Amino acid sequence: MEHILTVTGLNTCYGRSHILFDVGFDVPRGETVCLMGRNGVGKTTTFRSLMGLTPPKSGRIALKGRQCAGLPSYRMARAGLGFVPEDRRIFGPFTVLENLEFGVIPGRQGIWNLDTVLAQFPILKNFTNRNGSTLSGGEQQMLTIARALMGNPEVLILDEPTEGLSPVIVGELKDLVIRLKEAGTTILLAEQHLKFAMAVADRVVLLDKGHVVHRADIATFREEKEIQRKYLAV
Numbered sequence: 001m002e003h004i005l006t007v008t009g010l011n012t013c014y015g016r017s018h019i020l021f022d023v024g025f026d027v028p029r030g031e032t033v034c035l036m037g038r039n040g041v042g043k044t045t046t047f048r049s050l051m052g053l054t055p056p057k058s059g060r061i062a063l064k065g066r067q068c069a070g071l072p073s074y075r076m077a078r079a080g081l082g083f084v085p086e087d088r089r090i091f092g093p094f095t096v097l098e099n100l101e102f103g104v105i106p107g108r109q110g111i112w113n114l115d116t117v118l119a120q121f122p123i124l125k126n127f128t129n130r131n132g133s134t135l136s137g138g139e140q141q142m143l144t145i146a147r148a149l150m151g152n153p154e155v156l157i158l159d160e161p162t163e164g165l166s167p168v169i170v171g172e173l174k175d176l177v178i179r180l181k182e183a184g185t186t187i188l189l190a191e192q193h194l195k196f197a198m199a200v201a202d203r204v205v206l207l208d209k210g211h212v213v214h215r216a217d218i219a220t221f222r223e224e225k226e227i228q229r230k231y232l233a234v
């Protein structure tokens with residue numbers, strides 16, 4: 001099995017607060033790995049560490065075998081980490097089309113372009129000329145994911161994409177993630193929505209107070225009710 005991303009021994013602090021303790025996990029090519037854990041356990045901090053937004057004090061980040069811990073975020077993006085943060089920020093005064101074009105990263109090539117991306121997002125296809133600010137929350141979430149795909153990432157990183165969305169939109173998001181998996185996309189996800197995670201993930205990594213406390217494939221995790229109760233809000 002080829003690991004497209006291997007993270008080892010991440011230690012990250014905000015000022016004097018030590019938040020991540022030796023966090024490590026592997027992301028196999030073409031799979032979806034889900035970081036899970038309650039509020040404040042360090043899911044976003046893990047992603048910020050990977051992206052160089054909050055650089056880790058120590059640890060290794062190997063993307064396709066290349067060490068990239070310590071690189072600034074634009075270089076992590078160029079190396080192939082496509083990050084969709086939890087605040088799903090779009091460029092409101094710009095059209096859907098312009099927002100998508102902002103996602104292109106010069107030098108990165110792959111299967112994703114305007115046509116192939118829009119084919120995955122029927123919801124966006126009908127209003128490419130509308131301003132981003134006029135979209136609903138669910139549409140904005142779709143747009144941020146579509147924009148990240150335009151950069152042809154090696155790993156698409158989604159931070160709690162279901163947060164605050166209606167059940168109908170969560171269902172659409174689930175279908176989308178499954179289609180992206182079928183297209184071969186490697187995904188690293190943070191999620192508290194257990195049902196959504198179970199539907200899309202191949203593996204889970206459980207975090208608690210900044211430590212990885214459990215790793216399992218999804219079939220095993222599905223049966224681990226005691227662990228789910230202990231570490232998740234179920």
Ligand SMILES: Nc1ncnc2c1ncn2[C@@H]1O[C@H](COP(=O)(O)OP(=O)(O)OP(=O)(O)O)[C@@H](O)[C@H]1O
Binds near residue numbers: 017019042043086160
């Ligand atoms: N900018 C910051 N400065 C100081 N502490 C922070 C900062 N951002 C987060 N923290 C703290 O770091 C810890 C981990 O937060 P983080 O946002 O990574 O958790 P999370 O698992 O993503 O939570 P949530 O599910 O609520 O998004 C928390 O204790 C949080 O209070």
Ligand SMILES: [Mg+2]
Binds near residue numbers: 045
């Ligand atoms: Mg978070």
